[in-house]
Amino acid sequence: MRLIATYLIGLIFGVGISISGMANPAKVLNFFDIVGTWDPSLIFVMGGALVTTFIGYKLVFGRSAPIFEPDFQVPVNRTIDARLIGGSAVFGIGWGIAGFCPGGALPALGTGRWEVVAFTAALVAGILLAKFIQSLTAPRRTNAA
Structure with a gap:
């Protein structure tokens, strides 16, 4: 049952991403181009996502x-630190450059477009690089008990 629920949630998310245009990097980049070909329609997509999330959280956490x-x-952890700010900045810069966010890119993999595959490969490489850097900077644990 859990697998079916996961599949349905992913399917609904992917259809929503496709219908909203979030899988189209040109539409996303036009949203960020406020002095050129600005496309404000993604404000409504984000607003709809916020309303849906608000209702969903109320229903889920009411249980x-x-x-x-x-x-x-x-x-x-609710700490706002350099790691959170740096990660947010890298996320935003990557979204602005590529026109894809990870949530929009994963359903777009089904299109087979090389741009989506390249972005997803870069995303995975970035995750692995971040984990490697974290392993170098994390405090060492000792087995002293």
């Missing part, structure tokens, strides 16, 4: 527990 898990998996 005592999730349907397929024993507990909710909610991040507890």
Whole structure:
């Protein structure tokens, strides 16, 4: 049942990304081009996503527990630090340059366009690079008990 629910959620997300135009990098880049060919339609996409998320959070967190898990998996770290700001900046710059965000690129992989494949490969390489850098900078754990 969990697999079916995951599939349906992914399907709905992918259809929404496609219908909204978020899988089209030209549409996304035109949203960022406020002095040129600005396309404000993505404001409505983002607003719709915020409303849907707000309602979804109210419904989901109104329950005592999730349907397929024993507990909710909610991040507890609310610290705004250099890592968060740097990651956000890299995300925004990448989105502005490529016209893809990871959420929009994954459903667009189905188009087979080389730009989407190249972006996704760069995304995976960036994730692996970030994990490698984190492993170098993370405090070493000792086995002293």
